[in-house]
Amino acid sequence: MKLLRFVxxxxxxxxxxxxxxxxxxxxxxVIDPFLILxxxxxxxxxxxxSSIGGSVAGLxxxxxxxxxxxxxxxxxxLVGYASARLQQxxxxxQPAQVGLLFILAAAFQLAVLASLQFxxxxxxxxxxxxxxxxxxxxxxxxxxxxxxxxxxSRDWGARWRxxxxxxxxx
Amino acid sequence: MNQRWNLTLLIALLxxxxxxxxxxxxxxxxxxxxxxxxxxxPIAHTAAFFSDGLTGISDSFRLASTLRKExxxxxxxxxxxxxxxxxxxxxxxxxxxxxxxxxxxxPETGGFFVADVVYVDQTSWLRTLVVYTGTAKPRHxxxxxxxxxxxxxxxxxxxxxxxVLLVTDRAASVSAMIQRTRRRGIIRGGGEESLFLDxxxxxxxxxxxxxxxxxxxxxxxxRGIPIGLVSQVEPGPxxxxxxxxxxxxxxxxLDQVRVLTEEIVPGEIKEALSGEEGPTR
Numbered sequence: 410m411k412l413l414r415f416v417x418x419x420x421x422x423x424x425x426x427x428x429x430x431x432x433x434x435x436x437x438x439v440i441d442p443f444l445i446l447x448x449x450x451x452x453x454x455x456x457x458x459s460s461i462g463g464s465v466a467g468l469x470x471x472x473x474x475x476x477x478x479x480x481x482x483x484x485x486x487l488v489g490y491a492s493a494r495l496q497q498x499x500x501x502x503q504p505a506q507v508g509l510l511f512i513l514a515a516a517f518q519l520a521v522l523a524s525l526q527f528x529x530x531x532x533x534x535x536x537x538x539x540x541x542x543x544x545x546x547x548x549x550x551x552x553x554x555x556x557x558x559x560x561x562s563r564d565w566g567a568r569w570r571x572x573x574x575x576x577x578x579x
Numbered sequence: 580m581n582q583r584w585n586l587t588l589l590i591a592l593l594x595x596x597x598x599x600x601x602x603x604x605x606x607x608x609x610x611x612x613x614x615x616x617x618x619x620x621p622i623a624h625t626a627a628f629f630s631d632g633l634t635g636i637s638d639s640f641r642l643a644s645t646l647r648k649e650x651x652x653x654x655x656x657x658x659x660x661x662x663x664x665x666x667x668x669x670x671x672x673x674x675x676x677x678x679x680x681x682x683x684x685x686p687e688t689g690g691f692f693v694a695d696v697v698y699v700d701q702t703s704w705l706r707t708l709v710v711y712t713g714t715a716k717p718r719h720x721x722x723x724x725x726x727x728x729x730x731x732x733x734x735x736x737x738x739x740x741x742x743v744l745l746v747t748d749r750a751a752s753v754s755a756m757i758q759r760t761r762r763r764g765i766i767r768g769g770g771e772e773s774l775f776l777d778x779x780x781x782x783x784x785x786x787x788x789x790x791x792x793x794x795x796x797x798x799x800x801x802r803g804i805p806i807g808l809v810s811q812v813e814p815g816p817x818x819x820x821x822x823x824x825x826x827x828x829x830x831x832x833l834d835q836v837r838v839l840t841e842e843i844v845p846g847e848i849k850e851a852l853s854g855e856e857g858p859t860r
Binding site for chain 1: 588
């Protein structure tokens with residue numbers, strides 16, 4: 410079930426990125442749906458599964474983007490592992506905490522990407538501070554919204570099932 | 580035990596990615612990249628299909644009033660083009676006659692196939708373009724152009740999709756020349772939708788608005804494809820100008836491109852010359 414959810418998430422992230430770029434050419438600079446998927450997946454996964462998820466999502470993102478193949482793969486593997494470890498240690502459940510986790514994950518991913526670019530690509534072009542801030546904030550806001558939406562829909566589903574079973578008993 | 584397993588897996592994954600990174604910095608796109616692109620291509624294609632449908636509906640309402648005016652303008656342009664075509668036919672015949680007289684044989688200009696742009700990201704720090712080639716088989720290093728000029732070259736063929744390295748990418752370089760003076764240099768991607776023309780000596784008179792075209796000596800791009808116009812010239816370090824070139828293509832508006840099918844230098848000759856096929860990525 411978790412695997413299916415991840416695959417659906419990956420398809421949705423690709424669709425969102427492709428659609429977003431069609432309507433807003435700076436979409437990929439300020440929003441990273443693949444990162445949101447990786448961190449969201451790590452919220453209820455083990456570090457091992459989160460690293461694998463990060464790796465797959467990163468390689469998928471690399472297939473659609475230019476530059477060296479494996480840049481996002483490497484960065485998202487680390488992000489997946491780190492956020493799952495953090496989630497295990499701190500038991501992050503409040504929306505504000507989740508938002509902070511997404512912001513930290515975005516900052517960490519940008520730092521890893523920038524370091525890799527700096528080390529591997531001569532004359533690498535790095536995004537400016539404003540873009541990086543926008544990306545971190547958008548990750549925080551969208552990640553929290555996704556988390557709250559998923560939690561509410563789960564609660565709503567549980568209430569609906571309970572109501573239904575009560576009616577069936579009557 | 581569990582933590583050790585987690586760490587071992589993480590290290591194995593990171594090592595795998597590092598191997599991928601080091602491998603593809605030397606060679607063309609990996610098989611894994613082609614497979615991923617082949618799997619994700621249809622999703623990007625679906626997104627392109629939906630967005631084209633949406634913009635098509637809104638455009639049909641918006642453009643209804645301007646169609647008559649545009650039609651008249653296009654008719655006028657067609658007449659001008661037909662005049663130019665007649666003149667060019669004359670020039671072509673004259674050129675053929677002169678070529679026969681001097682014993683010169685022009686290289687084949689070759690054909691092309693049209694590909695749909697399904698994914699374009701020209702603003703992020705990793706510029707990219709994914710095209711759908713349909714039944715045509717894309718090859719590594721095939722030039723990608725439009726009627727306006729050069730777009731880039733194919734770096735990852737994943738039939739029926741292909742990833743294109745844009746000419747504005749910092750990793751891209753193309754042998755080019757200033758059309759007016761025939762002085763050759765190298766066009767390098769400058770990011771931010773700009774290009775630099777390097778290796779043009781200071782004694783060369785470069786003017787703003789000079790047309791820059793491909794030189795046809797890099798074994799990838801045929802000669803004479805328009806690249807852009809000189810937009811700024813400054814004396815650079817050492818003995819060369821620092822020249823900014825504005826590309827003819829607006830990459831945000833690309834929806835179809837042409838992929839040239841003719842190999843400028845046959846693969847066997849390239850292999851014999853360098854021991855490898857063409858330039859690396």
